[in-house]
Amino acid sequence: xxxxxxxxxxxxxxxxxxxxxxxxxxxxxxxxxxxxxxxxxxxxxxxxxxxxxxxxxxxxxxxxxxxxxxxxxxxxxxxxxxxxxxxxxxxxxxxxxxxxxxxxxxxxxxxxxxxxxxxxxxxxxxxxxxxxxxxxxxxxxxxxxxxxxxxxxxxxxxxxxxxxxxxxxxxxxxxxxxxxxxxxxxxxxxxxxxxxxxxxxxxxxxxxxxxxxxxxxxxxxxxxxxxxxxxxxxxxxxxxxxxxxxxxxxxxxxxxxxxxxxxxxxxxxxxxxxxxxxxxxxxxxxxxxxxxxxxxxxxxxxxxxxxxxxxxxxxxxxxxxxxxxxxxxxxxxxxxxxxxxxxxxxxxxxxxxxxxxxxxxxxxxxxxxxxxxxxxxxxxxxxxxxxxxxxxxxxxxxxxxxxxxxxxxxxxxxxxxxxxxxxxxxxxxxxxxxxxxxxxxxxxxxxxxxxxxxxxxxxxxxxxxxxxxxxxxxxxxxxx
Numbered sequence: 001x002x003x004x005x006x007x008x009x010x011x012x013x014x015x016x017x018x019x020x021x022x023x024x025x026x027x028x029x030x031x032x033x034x035x036x037x038x039x040x041x042x043x044x045x046x047x048x049x050x051x052x053x054x055x056x057x058x059x060x061x062x063x064x065x066x067x068x069x070x071x072x073x074x075x076x077x078x079x080x081x082x083x084x085x086x087x088x089x090x091x092x093x094x095x096x097x098x099x100x101x102x103x104x105x106x107x108x109x110x111x112x113x114x115x116x117x118x119x120x121x122x123x124x125x126x127x128x129x130x131x132x133x134x135x136x137x138x139x140x141x142x143x144x145x146x147x148x149x150x151x152x153x154x155x156x157x158x159x160x161x162x163x164x165x166x167x168x169x170x171x172x173x174x175x176x177x178x179x180x181x182x183x184x185x186x187x188x189x190x191x192x193x194x195x196x197x198x199x200x201x202x203x204x205x206x207x208x209x210x211x212x213x214x215x216x217x218x219x220x221x222x223x224x225x226x227x228x229x230x231x232x233x234x235x236x237x238x239x240x241x242x243x244x245x246x247x248x249x250x251x252x253x254x255x256x257x258x259x260x261x262x263x264x265x266x267x268x269x270x271x272x273x274x275x276x277x278x279x280x281x282x283x284x285x286x287x288x289x290x291x292x293x294x295x296x297x298x299x300x301x302x303x304x305x306x307x308x309x310x311x312x313x314x315x316x317x318x319x320x321x322x323x324x325x326x327x328x329x330x331x332x333x334x335x336x337x338x339x340x341x342x343x344x345x346x347x348x349x350x351x352x353x354x355x356x357x358x359x360x361x362x363x364x365x366x367x368x369x370x371x372x373x374x375x376x377x378x379x380x381x382x383x384x385x386x387x388x389x390x391x392x393x394x395x396x397x398x399x400x401x402x403x404x405x406x407x408x409x410x411x412x413x414x415x416x417x418x419x420x421x422x423x424x425x426x427x428x429x430x431x432x433x434x435x436x437x438x439x440x441x442x443x444x445x446x447x448x449x450x451x452x453x454x455x456x457x458x459x460x461x462x463x464x465x466x467x468x469x470x471x472x473x474x475x476x477x478x479x480x
Contacts, residue, residue, distance in 0.1 A: 006137065007126060007137040007138060007139040008036075008136060008137065008138045008139070009138075009139050010034055010035070010036045010113075010138055010139070010140050010141075011028075011033040011034045011035065011140070011141050011142065012025075012028045012033045012034070012035045012036070012140065012141065012142045012143070012144065012334075012337060013035075013036045013037075013038065013119075013127050013138050013140040013142075013143050013144075014028075014035065014036070014037045014038065014143070014144040014146060015038050015119040015127070015143065015144070015145050015146060015147055015282070016038070016039065016045060016145065016146030016147040016148060016314070017037055017038075017039030017042075017043040017044065017045055017103075017114070017146075018044065018045020018046060018047055018048070018146060018148050018314060018323075018326065019044075019045060019047050019048075019314065019323045019326045019327045019330070020045075020144075020146040020148075020313035020314035020323075020326030020327060020329055020330040021037060021039070021045065021144065021146030021313070021314075021330065022037065022043065022044070022045075022103055022106075022107065022330075023326075023327045023330035023331055023334075024144045024146060024311075024313060024329075024330035024331065024333050024334045025037045025107060025110070025112050025330075025334075026106060026107065026110050026112070027330065027331045027334035027335065028334035028337060028338070029110035029111060029112055030110065030334075031334060031335065031337075031338035031340075032338070033142075033334075033337065033338065034111075034113075035110075035112045035113065036112075036113045036115060036138060036140075037107065037112050037113065037114050037115070038115045038116075038117060038119040038127075038129055039114070039115075039116060040116070040117060040118045040119075042100060043100050043103045043104050043107070043114070044096075044099065044100045044103050045146075045148055046148050046149075046168060047323045047326075048096060048099055048100060048103070049096055049100070050167075050168040050169075050171070051167055051168065051323075052323050053095065053096060053099060054092055054096065054171035054172075055167070055170070055171055055188070055191060055192070055354075056354055057088070057091070057092045057095060057171070058088075058092075058170075058171055058191075058192075058195050059191050059194075059195045059354040059355070060354070061083075061088050061195075061199070062194070062195035062196075062198035062199050062356065063198070063354075063356060065081065065083055065198055065199060066198050066356060068081045069081060070393065073393065074393075083176070083199055083200070085173070085174065085175065085176060085199075086174070089172075089174070092171065115129055115131075115136075116131055117129045117130050117131030117134070117136075118130050118131070118281065119282075120281055120282050120283045121143075121282060121283040121284065121286055121287045122137065122283070122286075123286070123287065124287045124288070124307060124309075124310075125139055125140060125141075125309075126138065126139050126140070127140060127143065141309065142309050142310070142311065142337045143309070143310045143311065144303075144310075144311045144312070144313060144330070144333050144334075144337075145279075145282065145289075145297060145305075145310065145311065145312040145313070145316055146312070146313050146314050146316070146326070146330065147277075147278040147279065147282065147316055148277075148278050148314055148315045148316065149275035149276055149277050149278055149314075149315030149316065149321055150168075150275065150276050150278055151166040151167050151168060151271075151272075151273070151274075151275060151276075152273060152274045152275060152276040153166060153271055153273065154183065154208070154241070154271060154273055156241050156242070156243060156244050157244055157269075157271060159244075160244055160246050160251075163246055163251075163269075164244075164269050164270075164271055165268060165269065165270040165271070166270070166271055166272070167188055167272060170192055170270050173268075176196065176199050176200050176201055177196060177201045177266070177267050177268035178201065178202065178267045179201070179202045179204075179265070179266035179267045179268070180192075180193070180196050180201040180202070180203045180204070180266055180267070180268050180269075180270065181204050181206065181251060181253060181264065181265075181266035181268065181269045181270070182203060182204070182205045182206065182269075182270050182271075182272070183205075183206045183208055183241070183253075183269070183270070183271040183272070183273070184205075184206075184207070184208050184270075184271060184272030184273060185207045185208050185209075185211050185213070185214045185215050186214075186215050186272055187215070187351060187352065187353035187355075187359070188272040189205060189270075189272040190214065190224070190353050190355050190359070191353055191354050191355055192270055192272070193205050193228075193233055194231065194233070194355045194356050197231050197232075197233055198231075198356060202232075202266075203233045203234070204233070204234040204235075204236065204264055204266065205228070205233060205234070205235050205236065206236040206239060206241070206253065206255065206264075207235065207236065207237050207238075207239070208271075208272075208273055210238055210239060210240050211237065211238070212237055212238055213237070215351075216351070216359065216361055216365070216414070217361060217365040217366055217367075217400065217412070217414040218365070218366055218367060219366065219380065219398070219400050219414060220359060220361065220400075220414055220416055223396075223397065223398065223416050224359075224416075227357070227396065227416075236255065236257065236264070238257065238258070239255040239256060239257040239262075240255060240256045241253055241254070241255045242254045242255055242256060242261070244269070249267065250265050250266070250267060251265060251266050251267070251268070251269040252264070252265045253265075253266075253269070275315055275321040276295065277291075277294075277295050277296050277297070277315060277316040277317075278315075278316065279291065279295055279296075279297065279316055280295075284297070287307060287310070288306060288307055289305045289306055289307050289310060289312075290305070290306040292318060294318075296316060296317055296318040297312040297316050297317055298317075298318070299311070299312050299313075299317050299318075299329075301332075301343040301344055301345065302332055302333065302336040302342065302343055302344070303317070303329045303330075303332050303333040303336065303344065304333075304336065311333035311336070311337070312329075313326055313329035313330045313332075313333055314326030314329060314330070317329065319346060320346075320349065320351070322349065322351075324349060324350065325344075325346060325349060328344050328346075329344050332344045347363075347431075348362050348363050348428050348431040348432055349362070350362045350424050350425075350428055352420075352421045352424065354421065357394065357396045357397045357416055357417045357418055357420070358415075358416070358417070358418065358419075358420045358421045359415070359416050359420060360414075360415045360420040360421045360423070360424035360427075361412075361413070361414045361415070361424070362412065362413055362414075362424055362427055362428045362431055363402070363410070363411055363412030363413055363427075363431045364402060364411045364412040365402075365412060365414070366378065366402055366412070368412075369402050369404075369411050369412060374404050374405075374411065375404070375405040375406055376402055376403065376404060376405060376411065377402075377403045377404075377405045377461050378400060378401070378402055378403075378461075379400070379401045379403070379437075379457045379458055379459070379460030379461035379462075379465075380398055380399070380400045380401075380457060380460060381398060381399050381400075381453050381456040381457040381460055381465060381467075381468065382397075382398045383395055383396065383397045383398055383399070383416075383417040383418075383450075383453055384396075385456075385467040385468065386448075386450065386452060386453045386456075386467070387447070387448040387452070388448040388449050388450055388452070389417065389418060389450060389453070391448065392418065394417065394418035396416070396417060396418075397415070397416035397417025397418070397420065398415070398416055398417065398453075398457075399413070399414075399415045399417070399420075399423075399453045399454055399456075399457040400413070400414045400415070400457060401413050401427075401437075401454075401457045401458050401460075401461065402414075403437055403461055407436075408436045408437055408438075409434050409435070409436055410427075410430055410431055410434075410435050410436070410437065410440075410458075411431075412431075413427035413428075413430070413431065413454075415427075417450070417453070418450065419450035419451075423450060423451060423453075423454060426451070426454060427454065437458050437461045437462065440454065440455065440458040441455065441458055441459055441462075441464070456468065
C-alpha cells in the first residue's frame, strides 16, 4: 500500500495492549467509541506476560512452600516437602495463557479490533501499522500511547548485560540460584530476594546508588532489617559498584564501601533499577508530542499529551512504573476522550511488596511529612498483639498511621504483616477522603481479624488502643 493512498477510519487507536492499553480500550468501547488496539507482541503486555503475574506466581509459590514447612505445628504430618521449579514454570505458563485469553475475550466482547504489529505516527491524525510485509494506515480522532517500558540495567553491567537477570527475565529461570546477588532497593528487589531465599537460595542484596536503606518509611526499613537478618539475607549499604566480572559461571561484583575495595560473588545476578520508556520508534517528534529529558511523555491529569487529542498512559509517562498507575490513566484517558471530566491523582498510590511478611504503604512517610512542615502524630500497633495474627502464627509486623496533629487528618499509612496488601485499600480510601482519626475509630471491625490492627493503630493516636499496655503507650504515640 502506498502511504496516504487509503486510510482506515477509527475513533480511537491504542498503541500497546498492556494494562493501561486494554483498560483504555475497554473503557472507551463502553462509552460508545469504536476502538482499534495494536499490540506488537502479546495482549496483557509486560505485566501479564513477563512482570507482575509471573513474579507473583513466584512469590506465591515461595509463600506456600514456607507454609508447608510450618505445617507440623498445625498438626499436619507427612513426608518431606520438595520444590520442583519445572512444574512451577508449567503452572505459570498455564495461568498466563488463561489470563491472556480472558483479556482477548473481553476485547472481543466489547467489539474492539485487535491488530498485531508495530505502530508509529505518520502525522497528527494518522498511524501506520506494520506487520511483516503488510502495512496499513489508520486515520484516528484520538490516540492512546501505551507502549510501556524496558528495564535499564546499570552501566557497570553493560558488557555482561545478556547474562544479568532483570524484572522481565528473572521468572524464566530453570533452576534455583545457589547464590543470588540482587542489586536494588525497591519492592521488586525485596520480592525476588525473599522468594528465592525461601526456595533455597543464599541471597545478598546490594542497595543501588549507594543508598542507606530501602524505598519505604523508616519504620518499615527498621523492620526489614530485622526480618532480613532472621532470614540470613545479607545487605550491602552505602556502596558504589566499580566492576562486574563473570568467570567459571560465577559473577563477581567489586564495590567500594567506606573507602575499602571489597568483592562478593554469586552464581546469578539480578538487577532492579530504572525503566526506560518505549518511545523511540513512535515518531513523536514528527507530531509535536513533548517528552522530558529522560524520554517520558509529558501528560496532564487527564493523560493528555501536548497534542490534546493524543494521550499517553503507563510506563511511557513520568512517575512510578506501576500497573495500578497505567490502569487508572487508561480509564481516565478513555473517559476524557468521551468528554467526561475525569482525572488521575497519584498522591495516594499504593506501593506493595508480596514479601514474607507482605508490605503495603500509601501516603506520606514520616520523613516526608516532617519535611513538608507538618506537626505530626504517629500511632503504631504491633501485629504480635493482634489475636488473629497470633492464632495464625503470623505475628511479624506492624501498622503505622501518620496524622497531622493540628487538623487530625491522616497523612500516611504503612504496614508490614500478613494481610497488609488487602488492608491497605481501606487506608487509601481514608486518605483519599481526608479522613480524621475518628472516622476510622467509629466503624465496627470484624473480630478476630487483621483489620483490628488498623483500628488499634489509629486508636493509638489517642492512647485508646486496648491491646497496647499502658507502659508502652508513650512509645506508640510519638510527639514530633
